[in-house]
Amino acid sequence: MNRRPEGNLYNFAYLDENTKRMIRRAILKAVAVPGHQTPFSSREMPMPYGWGTGGIQVTAAVIGPDDTLKVIDQGSDDTTNAVSIRGFFAKTAGVAVSARTEEASIIQTRHRIPETPLREGQIMVYQVPLPEPLRQLEPRETETRTLHGLNEYGLMHVKLYEDIAKHGQIAASYDYPVMVNDRYIMSPSPIPRFDNPKLDHSPALQLFGAGREKRIYAIPPYTKVKSLDFEDYPFTVQSWNERCAICGAENSYLDELVIDDQGGRLFVCSDSDFCRKRAEAGPKGASRA
Amino acid sequence: MTDQTYSPGLKEPVFDSQAIFRAALSALSLPALKFKLSADRLPQQAPLPPLAAGLALTLLDFDSPAWLSPSWSKAAGWLAFHNGVKPAAPGAASFILAAGLTELPALEQLSPGDERCPERSATVIVNCPRAENELPVYAEGPGLKRPRLLPPSGLSSAFVRFWQANHARYPLGLDLIALNGDGLWALPRSAKLSAEPERRAV
Numbered sequence: 001m002n003r004r005p006e007g008n009l010y011n012f013a014y015l016d017e018n019t020k021r022m023i024r025r026a027i028l029k030a031v032a033v034p035g036h037q038t039p040f041s042s043r044e045m046p047m048p049y050g051w052g053t054g055g056i057q058v059t060a061a062v063i064g065p066d067d068t069l070k071v072i073d074q075g076s077d078d079t080t081n082a083v084s085i086r087g088f089f090a091k092t093a094g095v096a097v098s099a100r101t102e103e104a105s106i107i108q109t110r111h112r113i114p115e116t117p118l119r120e121g122q123i124m125v126y127q128v129p130l131p132e133p134l135r136q137l138e139p140r141e142t143e144t145r146t147l148h149g150l151n152e153y154g155l156m157h158v159k160l161y162e163d164i165a166k167h168g169q170i171a172a173s174y175d176y177p178v179m180v181n182d183r184y185i186m187s188p189s190p191i192p193r194f195d196n197p198k199l200d201h202s203p204a205l206q207l208f209g210a211g212r213e214k215r216i217y218a219i220p221p222y223t224k225v226k227s228l229d230f231e232d233y234p235f236t237v238q239s240w241n242e243r244c245a246i247c248g249a250e251n252s253y254l255d256e257l258v259i260d261d262q263g264g265r266l267f268v269c270s271d272s273d274f275c276r277k278r279a280e281a282g283p284k285g286a287s288r289a
Numbered sequence: 290m291t292d293q294t295y296s297p298g299l300k301e302p303v304f305d306s307q308a309i310f311r312a313a314l315s316a317l318s319l320p321a322l323k324f325k326l327s328a329d330r331l332p333q334q335a336p337l338p339p340l341a342a343g344l345a346l347t348l349l350d351f352d353s354p355a356w357l358s359p360s361w362s363k364a365a366g367w368l369a370f371h372n373g374v375k376p377a378a379p380g381a382a383s384f385i386l387a388a389g390l391t392e393l394p395a396l397e398q399l400s401p402g403d404e405r406c407p408e409r410s411a412t413v414i415v416n417c418p419r420a421e422n423e424l425p426v427y428a429e430g431p432g433l434k435r436p437r438l439l440p441p442s443g444l445s446s447a448f449v450r451f452w453q454a455n456h457a458r459y460p461l462g463l464d465l466i467a468l469n470g471d472g473l474w475a476l477p478r479s480a481k482l483s484a485e486p487e488r489r490a491v
Contacts, residue, residue, distance in 0.1 A: 012303045021350055024310045025383075028348075029408035031317045032464040032477035034431050038408040062314070064307040120319075149404030181431050181479065183460055201434075205318045220318045220477075223431035 013060040013093040019043055023061035023216070027207060030218040035180030036148070037131050042214040046088075051081060053211030055108050055127030056088070062123060062207070063089065063106055068096040070104035075112035075253065075270035082110075099273050111174075113195040115252045115274040118204035120221060126189040128210040131217065133177045133187040153185050156228065164233055173238065179226045180219055188225075194237045194253045199225040242267040247278035293336040294366040298346050305330045306347040313344065313466060316475035321428040321437040325472035336364040340468040341386060344414055349374045349384055356382035358392035379411075385463075387415040390443065396454055401461040410478070413465045419443025420470070427486040430479045436486030442469045452482045 011017065026040035045053040063069065069089050073082040077099040085108060086097050098104050101116040108125040118124065134144045137155045147153070156177060163171045170176075176193040180186045188199055189208060199206065199219060206219040219225060229235035240254050245266045252274060254267040269275035299305040309331075312324040328339060335342035341361070345368055349355055354377030357365055364386075368374035379385065379394040387393045393415060402410035422444040427436040455462045455478060462478030476482075 012307075017302060017306070018350060020310075021306075021348065022352060024314075025348055025353060026408070028313060028317055028412070028464070029410075031314065031432075032479060033407050033460050034479060036407055036460060039406075062311070064311060065304065121315075145405045149407075203434075205314070220432040220479075222434045 008092055008094065010092045012065075013063050013089065014045075015043065015057065015060045019057075020061045023057055026216045027058065027061065027218065030207070030216045031205070031220050033184075034219050034223050035178075035184030035186040035217060037210075037215040037217045039214055040216050042211045045211065047084070049212040050129060052085060052108070052110060052127035054209030054213075054216070055110070055125050055211075056085060056209075057211060058207050058209035058216060059089065059106060059108050059125050060093075062125070063093055063095060065093070065095065067105045068098050068103055070098055070101065070107045070273075071109070072107065072112055072114070072271075072273075073110045074255075075114075076272040078272060100277075101273055111190055111192070112253070112270060113191055113198045115249075115269070115271045116277075118198075118202055120203040122204040124202075124204050124206045126191075126206065126208045128187070128189040128208045128215070129212070130175075131187055131208065131210040131213050131215040133185050148184060151183065156185055160228060160230070164230070170229065170233065170235075176235075177228050179228060181223055182226075185228070186217060186219075186225075192238065192253060193227065193235075196225075196227045196235070197237065201225070240267060244269045244275060244278075247275045248282070249275065249278055293334065293363075294370055296332070296334040296336070296367065298332050298335070298371045299343065300329070300332075302346070305343065309343050309347040312473060313348070313475065316466065316473055317464065317477050318432050320430065320432045320476050320480045321439045321474055323440045323469060323472045323474040328471070336367050337361060337386075338416060338468065340471075340473060341414060341416060342367075344466065344468070344473070345374070345384075345386060346371055348412075351375060353383040354381060355384040355386055356394075358385075358387040358389070360388035360392060361386055382411055383409075385411050385413045385415075387413065389416055390445070390448055393451075396451055396463075399463055401455075401458055401463065403461070407460045407462075410461060411463050413463050415465065415467055417442035417444070417467045417469050424449070424484060426482050426484060428476060428480045428482055429486065430477075430481050432477070433480070436483075439482075440467075440469060440474050442467055442474075449482050449484070452476065452480075456481050 030038040071082040071086045073079040101114040110127045174190045208217045227235040252269045255270045257266045331339035331343035351373035354375045356379045379398045421441045426439045465476045
């Protein structure tokens, strides 16, 4: 059986084998120390930084001919970034692609974790722009590494406290810092804090790749992931008064759409696969337009 | 040099190494669970047992110096020929390949990484072919929904002490991949071993 896709002049999944081996070693170490940012020698990819070069390299090192790949951007399978990354792997690896969360063995994502619960054996690959949660508080890499090494996270707690003092709440709606396995503070990539609870004890393996910053980190399945908070200011997620205009979902993450210049607006699910499935199955939600 | 120095490596390097890596990744993500690999993915004429040979070609190269235990030292030429693997002293090696638990160097001889770079610790690949353990041992930690009994692989109380000392240094420490018959299982340094699973509120 010829498993190379026809007309593909690249190596399987684009990267050469030496590069894959290097990334694979980094991934294994990242899994062994959950939440620790493992350096790797990130390669130039045929797309600009910021478009998911880290996630793509992780996916390329992990993916095989039997995998089914799903790629989402802001929860949607149909945005430019998601379509081009899916096309990239369909071309260079010839793997099956799917928009259905339950069919996918590897899900590369930017900004969202699917609403459909994940299962054991699935791999989530996150595209991470800024892997260092302490970077806004301490610009020097040598210092942040030392702080992680010494488990010295006072800076972060002061920052969260100042948020509460200024705004009355912890003012981070996405990329909300988490504590992994009671040891490392980790940036969960720009997912909304709505998705943070899905990180905790997820049955899926979660891999994070930052291409420009050359870091890989991971959360193994069934690992404790706690969103940082205070006893008197517990962690909360966003909620909406509206329901999805397409499928009527009340408990999914909603995007706001402006539909005219009269102030009309609609709320729809950000997870397009979840929304489609619900819309096909049940009665539609009331449109608030 | 032996007759086997130039013996073949992986039949389909791209796809075989991917399958072997995924087994290793699954094993480290779900500790103490054995993942099987089919024999046709593995080099059968190498100077190492097929599983060790396949895993070595999947993970090791010129960037990852390796230490080979005495019974496996004859494979150094084969690893250099295929992947450019350089030999190293135990303390400087990123991979420790051992033919048996008794051939492992003492824990303090191996690199546990340092606080800033815990990823620089050694990965131990050890052959554990036996089919029973001296005592039941449970693993707990990330990747384990509930405590899991280690697969029978000839483990002794000495090994449990070795691993407990290793785990005590977390986040520093070794990661271990055990080769057992037709498959492999793993213990990341985050895994805690005990003779009895801790009682846990459900």
